[in-house]
Amino acid sequence: xxxxxxxxxAYMQSFTNNMEVVEVNxxxxxxxxxxxxxxxxxxxxxxxxxxGNLFENIIxxxxxxxxxxxxxxxxxxxxxELNIVLIVGGG
Amino acid sequence: MLTTxxxxxxxxxxxxxGFGEEGQEKLKRARVIIAGGGGLSxxxxxxxxxxxxxxxxxVDNDKVELSNLNRQVLHWDKDIGRRKVDSAAEKxxxxxxxxxxxxxxxxxxxxxxxxxxxxxxxxxxxMDNLPTRYLLNKAALEKDIPFFHGAVYGFEGxxxxxxxxxxxxxxxxxHGTTTPEEKFPVIGVxxxxxxxxxxxxxxxxxxxxxxxxxxxxxxCDGLNLKxxxxxxxxxxxxxxxxxxxxxx
Ligand SMILES: [Zn+2]
Numbered sequence: 627x628x629x630x631x632x633x634x635x636a637y638m639q640s641f642t643n644n645m646e647v648v649e650v651n652x653x654x655x656x657x658x659x660x661x662x663x664x665x666x667x668x669x670x671x672x673x674x675x676x677x678g679n680l681f682e683n684i685i686x687x688x689x690x691x692x693x694x695x696x697x698x699x700x701x702x703x704x705x706x707e708l709n710i711v712l713i714v715g716g717g
Numbered sequence: 718m719l720t721t722x723x724x725x726x727x728x729x730x731x732x733x734x735g736f737g738e739e740g741q742e743k744l745k746r747a748r749v750i751i752a753g754g755g756g757l758s759x760x761x762x763x764x765x766x767x768x769x770x771x772x773x774x775x776v777d778n779d780k781v782e783l784s785n786l787n788r789q790v791l792h793w794d795k796d797i798g799r800r801k802v803d804s805a806a807e808k809x810x811x812x813x814x815x816x817x818x819x820x821x822x823x824x825x826x827x828x829x830x831x832x833x834x835x836x837x838x839x840x841x842x843x844m845d846n847l848p849t850r851y852l853l854n855k856a857a858l859e860k861d862i863p864f865f866h867g868a869v870y871g872f873e874g875x876x877x878x879x880x881x882x883x884x885x886x887x888x889x890x891x892h893g894t895t896t897p898e899e900k901f902p903v904i905g906v907x908x909x910x911x912x913x914x915x916x917x918x919x920x921x922x923x924x925x926x927x928x929x930x931x932x933x934x935x936x937c938d939g940l941n942l943k944x945x946x947x948x949x950x951x952x953x954x955x956x957x958x959x960x961x962x963x964x965x
Pocket of ligand 1: 889951952955957
């Protein structure tokens with residue numbers, strides 16, 4: 627279980643003390659996000675619904691590739707980089 | 718054949734390597750439908766008309782409102798209350814008389830989407846909601862028409878090009894996810910960036926130059942001015958395109 631980097635999108639950085647990148651530990655995407663929330667509790671409402679599911683309109687990518695369909699269960703390893711991608715529909 | 722006037726008008730782009738008079742003739746023959754007449758439609762239609770795309774159909778059934786004018790630059794103060802498609806057609810015709818503009822004042826629905834895109838070479842996604850984007854995605858796939866996706870929220874933008882049966886489609890990436898249909902924040906520069914990227918993709922596709930934005934969703938973070946990509950694959954189980962073609 628090594629260090630994994632999570633890039634925080636601009637509109638969420640107010641919940642991470644303006645940090646653009648947060649380092650976390652975990653062996654799955656889910657564990658990494660939980661560690662992120664542990665460090666920055668304000669991120670919980672940004673990522674998870676009341677019943678603890680990742681919001682439908684968020685895609686997590688691992689090294690630029692969508693974690694779908696495994697999502698939270700997707701394994702990660704030291705040096706991996708996660709991105710939080712918001713699905714947007716405005717025009 | 719291009720006229721003397723056209724050769725002069727498009728001289729600077731004809732000069733681009735790989736473009737040439739042949740590329741300009743392809744643009745002249747192209748028929749593009751732009752779904753939507755607002756924020757994304759404004760820049761994409763302006764630059765496609767300026768580039769000399771032969772025929773542009775714009776579909777929208779809204780009227781111009783004051784709160785549209787911060788971003789929908791085709792519509793001006795004088796147009797408030799007018800049908801958006803009429804306002805758009807007037808400006809585009811004045812910009813380039815050589816381009817045929819067709820204004821369709823209709824809401825895009827499951828019932829009419831197929832008929833609206835039929836006979837067009839390309840579909841530009843300039844909608845303001847995801848459900849209609851899925852209708853367009855599906856119709857474009859069924860009719861084997863390339864589909865140019867764009868979307869915005871605040872300073873955030875997204876874009877992707879879809880070649881039916883060959884590259885990942887919108888459903889492959891988003892799996893039918895919708896976002897709440899509500900008033901969303903946006904500033905004009907974001908649809909300007911994304912709409913221009915869509916127009917650039919359309920031009921590249923028609924002329925046949927460059928590398929298209931396929932199998933990658935472009936993510937534009939305008940606040941930090943960072944562009945990243947989400948690599949995506951055509952999903953063999955995709956509800957919209959799983960049954961089509963091979964992979965690339
Ligand atoms: Zn698909």
